[in-house]
Amino acid sequence: MTATSDDTLNQTPLHALHVELGGRMVPFAGYAMPVQYEGIIAEHRWTRDQAGLFDVSHMGQRFLVGPDHATTAATLERLTPGALGTLGLGRMRYTLLLNDAGGIIDDLMVTRSISEDDDGTLSLVFNAARKEIDDDYVRSALPDDVSLHAAEDRALLALQGPQAAAVMERHCAKAGDLTFMRATSAAFDGIDCHVSRSGYTGEDGFEISVAADKAEVLARTLLAEAEVKPIGLGARDSLRLEAGLPLYGHDLDETTSPVEADLSFAVAKSRRESGGFPGAERIRRELETGPSRLRVGLRPTGRAPVREGADILAPDGETIGMVTSGGFGPTAEAPVAMGYVAHAYAKPGTTLQVSGRRGAEPAEITALPFVPHRYFR
Amino acid sequence: MAATISYTKDHEWVRIEGDTAIMGITAYAAEQLGDVVFVELPEAGKALKKGDAGAVVESVKAASDVYSPISGEVVEVNDALDASPQTVNEAPETDGWLMKLKLADAGEVDDLMDEAAYKEFVATL
Structure with a gap:
């Protein structure tokens, strides 16, 4: 941990705010990120009791853009075992990028467009440490009419905990209408954003994608609420571990299959028969006889x-x-x-x-x- | 006159009382480690050389060795830390002590830093 190594680290749009709030900044997946503010245990408990605000802007926000939903979904289905063609408007799903041996290249969230006007776009969120690998892999499989775009000008925040909904509704009424794994476009105190009811803590909560230059205003607004405190990566890790959620690079890697990882729910029933995704044979065999x-x-x-x-x-x-x-x-x-x-x-x-x-x-x-x-x- | 406390570059403190040395980790070390959730202490009777890993302090995220600042035989460990390891965070240089050693070589303490030198050292980190 040397001072000079920080010079080469990327910073999220909330970097100055983390420093101002006393976050202990550490290198993580090429970014300077806050590992903790007041302490991991206190932050963990606060999130389970109230609402915690996480900066997850280091993650890879991407748009997979095609002429229509069927084309875009079919493109991604060639790399994943999910049934994405049947994903409804504004619906979100957890899926896995697989290699030819059925190993997991990354786990990711996929969200279909909110409205029919811009249908044919899937929003993807990659793990920070896998962004470049995922980009190359997805691009290698794209037909001429589908393209992948990085949303580098956007921040991603997560508000997690039992008070998250009450807090969100004060600033973004539409957020309260969402149920788990649904998304909407909405205004947060007049700021355009994309809100989903999802997260990585096991708690109720939201993930908010917002233009980078509006992220600090949005974060400060949330932190001004009595129920909200900033939470670092340390508590994010202990929360997801208690919630039984795997972390790529630790619990998942390119040798792990979805069945071994106890993620068989991400292998859609319709695709267990039809196959047509990398490693389908291994996965079918493991589903039948056990991994x-x-x-x-x-x-x-x-x-x-x-x-x-x-x-x-x-x-x-x-x-x-x-x-x-x-x-x-x-x-x-x-x-x-x-x-x-x-x-x-x-x-x-x-x-x-x-x-x-x-x-x-x-x-x-x-x-x-x-x-x-x-x-x- | 209050007993003087000496410090190591690995952020342990040691206080000499007669032929006994009481040791623990400094407030700086406790702050850096974060929330302590488990402390592994040696058996009484164990002989430690200066620089030996004598104890392990585990935080939520990681385990860290604690090195003995001086040589000696372990005569007592802080059993209260079994039930309340967080005392290492709350009072690292008093109630959060780790162990007491019977001094083998009282001269070794001269090689350690005094409080002013340790403060200066921490300021450079």
Whole structure:
């Protein structure tokens, strides 16, 4: 962590605000990002109790633009196992970019245009560290009449927590009409934005895409509300871990299949038969006979957190998997982790051992999420 | 006269009381680590050399070794941290102490920084 390395980092449109608010800035996926303000545990609990504001402008906002919805959706369906052709106007879906071996190149959100006037456009949100890879991959598969555009002039904010809806409705009445995984274009105190009811914490909440030069005004307006505090990447990670949501680069990589990652819900039923996406054969086989390994939740029996990279051992000491995310869950009030184990050991309640820096310690396979989701459906 | 406290560049503090050394991590270290959720302490009787990793402090995100500022045998550890590890954040240089050592070489403390030197050192970081 040297001062000079910061010079080469990208900054989000809210950089000056983070610094003013006392955010501890760290490098993340090529950006200077706030890891915490007052402290990870306090920020985590505030988000579960009230509403937390996250800057996620480092993520890759993209528009996939074609002549009509059927064409654009079919283009993306050639790279993903989702049923995107049947996505309704203003509907959002979680999907996966897959390689030819059925491994996950990235996980992403896809939203169809809000209105018929600009139908034929899908909004995509890529992980920050995968933007360039995703761009190249999608572009390599584009027909002449579909193009991919980066929305580099837009910021992305997330407001998450049980008070998020009450706060949003004061400034953006249309936001309150949304249910989980729906989006709309709206005015926030007169500022044009694109709002969806979605997020990465397991809580009710919204993601707001707004022009970069309006992001700070919007953020300051939200932070002026008594229920809202700024939340850093540290709590974003502990919140998503408790919610059982995988993080690309840790819980997912190019060797992981959707079935192994327990993301089979993202493999649309209609496409299990028809195929036509990369790795379809492997995925069909794993759906039928079970994957060789499966992503699971893990609860260490003691108070000590286990960390990414720790081995998971069967009772006889054989290595059967690895921890891919681990830390302390402030709401669970206990250490929580996720990882991959051989399929035979994946049943919740199975007692295993994890072996990290302290040597072998007992842990139990636990159903995900650790903290129940509270989406507004 | 109050006992003097000495400091290391790794952000440990040590206070000498007779032939016993009480040690912990500094307020700067606690602030940098963030919320402490678990502290792993050695067994009483363990012999530590100056610079040995004697304890581990785990925050929400990461685990960090704590190095013994001096050589000696562990005579007592702060068991209260089992139930309330956050004391390391709340009072790092008092109630959040980690362990007591029976001094092996009282001269070693002369190699450490005094409070003024440590403050100056932290200001450069």
